[in-house]
Amino acid sequence: MTSAEPTAPGTQLLGRLLRHRQFVTGAALFSIVLLAAILAPVIAPGDPTRIAMRLKFLPPSRDHLFGTDNFGRSLWSRVIWGAQLSVMTGLAVVALNAVFGTLFGALAGYFKRLDNVLMRISDALMAFPAILLAIGITAVLGPSTSDVILALAVVYVPRTARIVRSSVIVIREMEYVQAARACGAGDWRILRRHILPNSMAPLIVQLSFLFAYSVLTEATLSFLGLGAVPPTPTWGNIMAEGRQYMVQAPWIIAIPGVALMLTVLGLNLLGDGLRDVLDPRLRIQP
């Protein structure tokens, strides 16, 4: 009890995360994707939509790292710019979920009167399959990435809200919340200072899985022609185009496929690691 340097709980957590092999692997994989997305203009300066019919179906080589597609476009550029779009979709869905999921979850969990109303609305929204909803929205607004984000947000905010709600309900009954109330703290202060900071762990875990799921769903939808419109490159529409040339030029479909797989794998490992460290009750003993 004579610690000279006060160590915040955060510092300890970071240490435990860095010792978690799955987390580090996942974080490394995801960092590669993240870096590719951020540095896209630097590492892939070529226009991903520039057509050069002379160069079509070139296999991966030193000049064309990932080869070229049926229009002679550089797959390197297309996959890197596709990564940017995937990451942006994921971030947008995660941000919307973090904000609205926390808001609705906290309100439902803390104020018993709101709980029933909010949870019945969420039941209704949860009944929609994300893909079907995206198809519906696209039918009205025309295909674009923002449709995908909107559909994913509408479908996942209720799930995120439920997760926040359930941990708020647990934390609400903690003695330190009662103690804070006994000191004259109001509802808002109790929610903001005592309940929410202590109920974030399951949310963070959920958001990392949600990121993976958003990337995957965005790819699915643009594969089906419901996301960003070609020639804008997305992993999904590159794969959709590559599908026709699977025998002739398998790299067109394989490379974005592998990129997608590694991204989702990385995020899932990262999420598992976060869950093990932040939410030890959920850990499954191997």
Place this chain on the structure above:
Amino acid sequence: MTLLEVRGLTTAFATGSGDVSAIEEVGFTVAPGEVLGIVGESGSGKSVTALTIMGLLPRPPARVAAGSVRFEGSELIGLSEARMRALRGRGIAMVFQEPMTSLNPVLSIGEQVMETVRAHERTTRAGQRDRAIEMLGRVGIATPERRLDDFPHQLSGGMRQRVMLAIALICRPRLLIADEPTTALDVTIQAQILDLLLDLRAELGMAVIIITHNMGVIAETADRVLVMYAGRIVEQAPVGALFAYPAHPYTRGLLECVPTLETELDRLVAIPGVLPDPARRPPGCRYAPRCPLAIEACTRAIPPLHRVGAEHDAACIRTP
């Protein structure tokens, strides 16, 4: 002059099978600077009494069915939540039993002490910090300016209870309700915390309600004692009189349970039986089924409190 006056307080909880009263017709007063002990078994209604005074019971299911609580002359029952909030921490503060879980794990102790100030006063951060340092020093935390940024997990149980006291006392309440403040601590630390509590009472001139099931704690700290059983006050007396002439058989039972150094016993004495289920309380005196002196008349009506000595009341028809 009285600081707190509780009269006929009855708190009921709505359950699936109708209302069940946790406390009934509880009445007592606390004078400024006085230490009132409330003693009783778990489930006797001590904590419900405290939480009703603080207005901290969740409504529903809890409901004040009858009675009044007057603090410094003004009625608290029915007061708006905003007015009640302004009173908590500033007029009446509370310390809870579990120092391990009564502190927020993600906030530094300094932040938590300052939270109370922030809830009640508009002051600068530097001013709050100075006051937190001063208060932490006062509750016996060495080098408070260095401990301010510590997190609860870095402190021992005794230290945490000191921090809890600092949080409760920083706005100088006139009344502190301490609900089993030492139950979770080991014996040497218990004595330290109780001494500290009494010192602070003298220093800050506040009254204290100390809730416990430990007769030893009562003997060391209280000026006056309430004994509660199954939701009702069965005896109230100045501490000396209670230990010298316990009037209610239940109080006697409690005192016999305290092991002494003089008598050599193979086994500890216990009161036979258990506290009745609040939904199925026996008719008449609630202690009758466990009471060695019970007669048939005991089960006819709830015995009222009656005077048995100077400022000494008991609710037993077998006590003259």
